[in-house]
Amino acid sequence: MTNATERIACIDVGTNTALLLVADLEPTTGKIVTVDHRQSIVRLGQNVDERRIIRQEALDRLVACMTAYRDLCGELGVQRIIAAGTSALRDAANRDEIIETVKSATGIEIRCISGEEEAALTFFGAVAGLESVPEPFTVIDIGGGSTEIIMGTVEKVESAVSMNIGSVRMTERFCTSIPPSPEEFEAARQEIDKHLAKSLPPFFAGRQQVFGVAGTLTTIAQVCLGDRQFDAGRVQGFRLEYGAVHELLDRLRAMRLDEIISLGIPEGRADVFTMGTLILRQFMRMLGVGAVTVSIQGLRYGMAQQELQRLRNQS
Numbered sequence: 490m491t492n493a494t495e496r497i498a499c500i501d502v503g504t505n506t507a508l509l510l511v512a513d514l515e516p517t518t519g520k521i522v523t524v525d526h527r528q529s530i531v532r533l534g535q536n537v538d539e540r541r542i543i544r545q546e547a548l549d550r551l552v553a554c555m556t557a558y559r560d561l562c563g564e565l566g567v568q569r570i571i572a573a574g575t576s577a578l579r580d581a582a583n584r585d586e587i588i589e590t591v592k593s594a595t596g597i598e599i600r601c602i603s604g605e606e607e608a609a610l611t612f613f614g615a616v617a618g619l620e621s622v623p624e625p626f627t628v629i630d631i632g633g634g635s636t637e638i639i640m641g642t643v644e645k646v647e648s649a650v651s652m653n654i655g656s657v658r659m660t661e662r663f664c665t666s667i668p669p670s671p672e673e674f675e676a677a678r679q680e681i682d683k684h685l686a687k688s689l690p691p692f693f694a695g696r697q698q699v700f701g702v703a704g705t706l707t708t709i710a711q712v713c714l715g716d717r718q719f720d721a722g723r724v725q726g727f728r729l730e731y732g733a734v735h736e737l738l739d740r741l742r743a744m745r746l747d748e749i750i751s752l753g754i755p756e757g758r759a760d761v762f763t764m765g766t767l768i769l770r771q772f773m774r775m776l777g778v779g780a781v782t783v784s785i786q787g788l789r790y791g792m793a794q795q796e797l798q799r800l801r802n803q804s
Contacts, residue, residue, distance in 0.1 A: 504534030504633025530757030534577030576634025604651025614791030656765030702787035705765035
């Protein structure tokens with residue numbers, strides 16, 4: 490087993506955001522030590538649901554973001570950069586062209602991963618480094634293009650599903666205005682319920698301990714905490730009660746975009762925030778989940794955990 494600490498960067502290129510984790514992997518202790526993490530709203534999946542093409546302006550935003558991340562990695566002495574693309578890239582007919590353009594411009598190669606691999610990496614990432622996690626447990630990841638639900642133990646995934654419902658996808662498909670009309674809101678709810686009704690049965694066994702990851706969950710936690718700025722230390726481990734999510738959704742469904750932004754939500758997330766909250770509310774309602782424990786970890790930490798395991802397995 491190699492004993493050398495390795496500094497890596499893990500990038501999660503999602504439908505709405507691109508997330509960066511810089512971490513030191515310690516093979517001897519099995520620890521992932523966070524050095525830095527960043528978030529940029531890229532909106533790569535703009536209109537992908539409708540046209541199946543990533544547009545030039547979205548590609549330009551992605552290249553600019555990856556260039557900034559690469560430069561930061563250079564400053565921090567990162568030895569290796571790993572990048573994974575999720576729902577928007579999976580759906581795009583021109584994904585090979587996008588991957589090649591980014592690699593040519595920045596040197597970063599984005600690997601398009603399946604919904605199943607995304608779910609597994611997110612699952613293990615959500616609880617990486619946590620002690621005494623009750624088992625079985627469930628993880629929900631509400632992204633821009635898709636939502637993953639995963640159940641299992643710290644050793645293995647037992648059930649996983651990736652559904653094509655996400656905050657950006659639902660907003661583009663159903664909301665012509667903010668706030669949405671009652672008819673649009675109800676149509677979105679019915680679509681979400683249809684996917685959940687088909688997917689939820691295996692997860693009833695793991696509903697007593699549910700972790701929530703990704704931007705929708707962490708932003709809901711921030712708002713419920715009453716914070717105008719995101720504070721990772723306060724959000725990590727926050728228990729999001731069903732009543733608080735339900736109450737927030739009731740407020741959001743009548744709010745204009747400027748009112749949502751005034752809660753402290755970034756512009757690039759504010760317009761899709763109501764639909765993201767609706768997905769969480771329906772998940773909790775239909776599965777009978779009283780509270781979700783928010784984790785600021787997720788796919789990036791799963792990627793780091795996988796790399797740490799690879800290092801530990803090297804002789």
